[in-house]
Amino acid sequence: MNLESIRMALKGIAANRLRSSLTMLGIMIGVAAVIVLVAVGSGSAAKNRKALESLGSNTLTVAQGGFGFGNRGGTQSADLRLTDGDVTAMSDPTQAPSVRAVVPVANVRGATVSFEGASATPAQVLGTNDLYAAVRSYKVGAGSLFTADDVANDAKVVVVGTTVAKNLLGTAADPNTLVGSEVQVGAMRLTVVGVLASKGTNGTQDQDDIMLIPLSTARDGLGAAPNRIDQIIVQARGAGYTDSAQNEVTQVLLQRHKSATSNSYLVLNQASLLQTQDASNRTFTVLLGAVAAISLLVGGIGVMNIMLVTVTERTREIGIRKAIGARKANVLGQFLVEAVLLSMLGGLLGVAAGIIGSHFTIVGVKPVLETYSIALSLAVAFGVGLFFGIYPANRAASLRPIDALRYE
Amino acid sequence: MSQTLDGAAPATASGALARPRTARRPVVRLEQITKVYGMGETSVRALWKVSLTIARGEHVAIMGASGSGKSTLMQIIGCLDAPTAGQYFLDGVDVHDLDDDQLAEIRNLKIGFVFQSFNLIPRTTALSNVELPLIYAGVKKAERRRRAAEALAVVGLSDRLDHTPNQLSGGQQQRVALARAIVTDPAMILADEPTGALDSRSTHEVLDLFERLNNEGRTVVVITHEDEVAHRAKRVVRLRDGRVMSDTAAGSPPVLETAASVLPPPREVPA
Numbered sequence: 001m002n003l004e005s006i007r008m009a010l011k012g013i014a015a016n017r018l019r020s021s022l023t024m025l026g027i028m029i030g031v032a033a034v035i036v037l038v039a040v041g042s043g044s045a046a047k048n049r050k051a052l053e054s055l056g057s058n059t060l061t062v063a064q065g066g067f068g069f070g071n072r073g074g075t076q077s078a079d080l081r082l083t084d085g086d087v088t089a090m091s092d093p094t095q096a097p098s099v100r101a102v103v104p105v106a107n108v109r110g111a112t113v114s115f116e117g118a119s120a121t122p123a124q125v126l127g128t129n130d131l132y133a134a135v136r137s138y139k140v141g142a143g144s145l146f147t148a149d150d151v152a153n154d155a156k157v158v159v160v161g162t163t164v165a166k167n168l169l170g171t172a173a174d175p176n177t178l179v180g181s182e183v184q185v186g187a188m189r190l191t192v193v194g195v196l197a198s199k200g201t202n203g204t205q206d207q208d209d210i211m212l213i214p215l216s217t218a219r220d221g222l223g224a225a226p227n228r229i230d231q232i233i234v235q236a237r238g239a240g241y242t243d244s245a246q247n248e249v250t251q252v253l254l255q256r257h258k259s260a261t262s263n264s265y266l267v268l269n270q271a272s273l274l275q276t277q278d279a280s281n282r283t284f285t286v287l288l289g290a291v292a293a294i295s296l297l298v299g300g301i302g303v304m305n306i307m308l309v310t311v312t313e314r315t316r317e318i319g320i321r322k323a324i325g326a327r328k329a330n331v332l333g334q335f336l337v338e339a340v341l342l343s344m345l346g347g348l349l350g351v352a353a354g355i356i357g358s359h360f361t362i363v364g365v366k367p368v369l370e371t372y373s374i375a376l377s378l379a380v381a382f383g384v385g386l387f388f389g390i391y392p393a394n395r396a397a398s399l400r401p402i403d404a405l406r407y408e
Numbered sequence: 409m410s411q412t413l414d415g416a417a418p419a420t421a422s423g424a425l426a427r428p429r430t431a432r433r434p435v436v437r438l439e440q441i442t443k444v445y446g447m448g449e450t451s452v453r454a455l456w457k458v459s460l461t462i463a464r465g466e467h468v469a470i471m472g473a474s475g476s477g478k479s480t481l482m483q484i485i486g487c488l489d490a491p492t493a494g495q496y497f498l499d500g501v502d503v504h505d506l507d508d509d510q511l512a513e514i515r516n517l518k519i520g521f522v523f524q525s526f527n528l529i530p531r532t533t534a535l536s537n538v539e540l541p542l543i544y545a546g547v548k549k550a551e552r553r554r555r556a557a558e559a560l561a562v563v564g565l566s567d568r569l570d571h572t573p574n575q576l577s578g579g580q581q582q583r584v585a586l587a588r589a590i591v592t593d594p595a596m597i598l599a600d601e602p603t604g605a606l607d608s609r610s611t612h613e614v615l616d617l618f619e620r621l622n623n624e625g626r627t628v629v630v631i632t633h634e635d636e637v638a639h640r641a642k643r644v645v646r647l648r649d650g651r652v653m654s655d656t657a658a659g660s661p662p663v664l665e666t667a668a669s670v671l672p673p674p675r676e677v678p679a
Contacts, residue, residue: 004543011531011532015531316527317529317530319527320527320528320529321529321540321544322512322515323486323488323515323521323527324515324516324521324540324541324544324588325512325513325515325516325517325541325544325545325592326512326544327508327509327512327513327544328508328509328512329509330544401488402483402488402489405488405523405527
């Protein structure tokens with residue numbers, strides 16, 4: 001189609017501004033809905049991914065018991081108890097060659113920390129070893145982490161997250177200045193050797209509301225049961241080793257605990273969790289997009305409706321054009337271009353609205369704008385204009401000039 | 409361009425709008441044209457074996473009361489409708505069996521229409537209205553502009569190029585329609601009751617214009633029921649009940665039933 005038909009079509013659209021705008025509004029809402037809903041889908045996928053990634057890369061989490069799904073009848077053996085022996089076995093390169101680091105974690109429940117009259121109850125107080133921070137990808141903000149020697153020697157030291165430090169010092173103070181101070185944890189006085197750099201939230205939990213204590217120290221004076229471990233974090237040697245590490249760790253557990261069943265322990269593989277999460281998030285995004293696409297379809301029906309009205313209204317004009325030499329293709333083109341332009345103008349406005357809408361947080365999700373959704377919805381708007389424009393345009397083109405001229 | 413059209417009036421040719429036509433062949437040659445509407449019992453015979461030849465440069469008025477078949481004749485001459493029987497040669501081209509697009513092309517290049525109700529495109533400037541046939545003829549924009557402006561100058565509306573139809577008087581609108589009719593340099597200007605919607609002053613203006621265009625060599629065919637319009641023509645064809653009743657040169661009194669001998673006696677249409 002040439003420039004002339006676009007000019008004629010624009011004139012046709014401008015002739016009925018209100019009607020054209022309302023029709024465009026239908027397409028606009030459809031396109032904006034596709035863009036925003038796809039962005040929300042992607043945003044929630046990104047949020048889940050971030051939460052999983054905060055657990056550390058290439059890691060497995062070994063815990064007792066299952067998630068609670070599956071058959072856990074009362075006749076089954078009790079949950080498997082993780083022990084220091086399991087940690088030693090998993091650290092053995094002959095038994096678990098794919099494993100790089102093994103980190104035991106014992107939860108200290110209900111511990112409060114106080115400093116110069118201020119006190120805090122961190123969400124997580126963990127008795128662990130020197131590798132925890134590295135495996136969970138925490139960085140040190142000030143001071144240093146405790147060492148393997150500290151763990152071996154029951155050193156009275158602690159590493160705190162920024163939220164804990166702020167709770168103790170006040171929000172205005174620099175949390176890093178807590179390094180070197182002595183704080184009271186339960187019955188013990190511990191020296192703060194380091195403050196972790198802030199990691200922010202993982203989507204559900206403040207990752208800075210944490211306190212790390214050497215495992216031996218936690219068992220000595222903070223009530224962590226001896227030889228009992230709540231969780232073992234295993235880091236594989238690399239991205240390609242997570243599956244073999246999972247097999248090795250499972251073998252170690254089955255060897256060491258003869259009564260273990262598949263329900264009595266849990267080995268969470270971050271990589272495979274990520275994959276399932278991604279897959280379900282994609283489905284979710286596609287579903288949202290499909291719902292929005294329906295409104296685009298409804299907008300298309302609106303275009304068809306208005307084009308039919310326009311053709312009827314302009315029957316006489318069609319007759320004039322045909323009398324002075326317009327071919328079928330000229331008339332067809334004119335009305336088709338008008339339908340497509342109507343749809344595309346609505347689509348462009350919808351893209352603008354979609355981009356603006358994607359800047360707001362929607363039901364707790366920060367939308368992530370996807371370029372493909374813009375291109376796709378514009379293409380669909382084009383297709384909708386073409387598809388729903390063909391019937392009215394063809395009706396116009398098929399009018400006999402003599403009938404069209406007589407039309408009042 | 410269709411193969412069925414010869415190059416007698418190429419719309420893309422630049423040139424004087426009033427180029428004299430020298431070809432011998434008639435612009436319109438109707439042979440035994442019959443038009444019947446409807447089928448069987450309810451059929452209506454609008455035209456019955458009408459034969460008519462209009463030569464180049466003629467100014468012909470086709471007259472008749474309503475129901476005489478003059479509108480049907482206009483539609484057939486204008487290639488807007490096809491006859492039931494008979495042959496029609498327009499500028500040497502047999503329009504029988506042409507498809508819709510070829511007919512559109514023939515209307516575009518060979519006929520300049522002027523209607524009673526002007527039939528300009530609303531909300532569109534005079535210049536754009538006159539340009540329209542050239543758009544369908546595929547003329548480039550600059551050339552189109554120039555020729556449209558030239559045609560509007562011929563009808564004396566050079567100062568109204570950017571006015572839309574609702575900003576123009578009836579007479580002015582009809583002059584825009586006339587400019588649109590002559591812009592493709594057609595073989596014939598075909599006007600259907602061109603003064604039917606005009607006051608007497610505008611009627612004079614428009615009729616003067618027809619006369620001037622004819623004097624410049626253009627073929628003008630006017631369908632009318634007004635004597636004043638017919639008086640300006642050089643030849644008057646009167647229709648009654650679908651047949652040519654008289655065909656006289658202007659000035660001579662209408663001779664009733666002159667051609668009766670060449671016409672078949674009125675008969676009912678065979679069902």
